[in-house]
Amino acid sequence: xxxxxxxxxxxxxxxxxxxxxxxxxxxxxxxxxxxxxxxxxxxxxxxxxxxxxxxxxxxxxxxxxxxxxxxxxxxxxxxxxxxxxxxxxxxxxxxxxxxxxxxxxxxxxxxxxxxxxxxxxxxxxxxxxxxxxxxxxxxxxxxxxxxxxxxxxxxxxxxxxxxxxxxxxxxxxxxxxxxxxxxxxxxxxxxxxxxxxxxxxxxxxxxxxxxxxxxxxxxxxxxxxxxxxxxxxxxxxxxxxxxxxxxxxxxxxxxxxxxxxxxxxxxxxxxxxxxxxxxxxxxx
Numbered sequence: 001x002x003x004x005x006x007x008x009x010x011x012x013x014x015x016x017x018x019x020x021x022x023x024x025x026x027x028x029x030x031x032x033x034x035x036x037x038x039x040x041x042x043x044x045x046x047x048x049x050x051x052x053x054x055x056x057x058x059x060x061x062x063x064x065x066x067x068x069x070x071x072x073x074x075x076x077x078x079x080x081x082x083x084x085x086x087x088x089x090x091x092x093x094x095x096x097x098x099x100x101x102x103x104x105x106x107x108x109x110x111x112x113x114x115x116x117x118x119x120x121x122x123x124x125x126x127x128x129x130x131x132x133x134x135x136x137x138x139x140x141x142x143x144x145x146x147x148x149x150x151x152x153x154x155x156x157x158x159x160x161x162x163x164x165x166x167x168x169x170x171x172x173x174x175x176x177x178x179x180x181x182x183x184x185x186x187x188x189x190x191x192x193x194x195x196x197x198x199x200x201x202x203x204x205x206x207x208x209x210x211x212x213x214x215x216x217x218x219x220x221x222x223x224x225x226x227x228x229x230x231x232x233x234x235x236x237x238x239x240x241x242x243x244x245x246x247x248x249x250x251x252x253x254x255x256x257x258x259x260x261x262x263x264x265x266x267x268x269x270x271x272x273x274x275x276x277x278x279x280x281x282x283x284x
Contacts, residue, residue: 001222002269005107011072012114014142019067019079024053027077029063030070030112031084032119036094037112038084043091048099050108051092053079059087068137070115073107078115080122097226098180101267117225118142121155129153160229161200162188164275164284165213167238171262171279172209175253183265186272187254188231201234209254210245213238219284222271233271235284 003010019027029051031038040049056063067079086092097116103109127134128146135144135153144153164186165172173184189204191197198216205213213236222231244254257263262280265273278284 001271001274002101002106002110002113003223005073005110008073008107010107010110010114015069015072016139017069019053019064019069019077021053021057021064023077024057026075027053027067027079028108028112029053029056029067029081029084030078030115030119031081031086032097032116033094035097035116037097037100037116038086038092039095039099041091041093048095048103050112055090056084056087060084070118071111073111076111078111080115080119082119101226101269113225114223117157117228118155120228121153124156125153156228158227158229159191159197159232160188160224160227161191161197161204161232161234162186162272162275163201163205163213163216163234163236164219164279165205165211165236165238166279166284167242167256169259170256171259171276172211172238172244172254173257173262173276174208174251177248177250177252183267184263184276186275188272190229191232197232197234201236205236208247208250210247211238211242212240219275220271224270231271233275235275 040051053063063081066081066083070078070080100109100113125135125144128149128151130151131146131149133146133148135146138145142155174187175182175184187205187208191200201216202213205211215237216234219233219235224231246254259280262276265276267273275284
């Protein structure tokens with residue numbers, strides 16, 4: 001999965017610091033524009049890389065002062081820099097954030113997509129939702145504070161459940177009716193206010209495919225910053241009739257696959273992909 005970067009260690013906690021010229025080779029510049037990230041493309045090989053401060057310091061003398069620390073991997077640091085002009089030369093360009101699904105090295109992809117979640121939160125909370133006053137960055141934690149009414153906003157992390165539904169030697173797979181991802185996936189959805197995770201699993205399964213499930217048990221969790229989500233994965237067994245009633249506004253397809261017919265997916269970065277392949281391999 002994308003967060004599995006061992007033996008490297010990811011440090012997500014808030015630190016009050018700016019990038020420095022002394023560490024410009026180990027500090028990355030993360031510049032986002034909505035759902036795009038600034039990268040460098042090598043003119044000869046086409047290889048993509050995330051710019052470091054040493055790549056941009058000659059273009060913007062104030063780039064260090066503009067930096068906002070987000071996270072670290074070992075001794076390498078990742079900073080948001082919003083107000084920046086993309087250089088005309090040097091291979092700099094904006095690319096859709098989904099490129100990080102396959103980006104290498106993996107630890108840079110994970111740190112960068114995690115930073116994109118912080119970026120989107122900060123962009124959507126520039127003004128207080130209560131009184132409209134411009135918010136300010138907290139000096140002690142990762143938070144945005146309204147200087148007028150003192151409302152505090154923390155990063156958006158939406159809990160969502162995803163479930164592998166087993167029917168003996170069969171697994172239920174679906175295809176989304178929306179978005180650009182058209183491969184098979186598991187039933188998933190966001191948790192509603194006031195419900196337990198297990199209740200969310202049962203509700204999502206009933207809503208999307210019209211089935212009942214039992215023996216709902218946790219598998220593992222995964223931060224999924226592509227959608228500002230904390231994915232909470234479960235395994236469950238079919239309870240009763242296996243006839244599927246498709247929620248067509250959400251799904252374009254849902255069907256049962258025999259274990260040996262479960263498709264091999266092109267990506268291996270999500271907990272959903274992991275569960276699908278573990279079922280195929282007879283491990284769950």
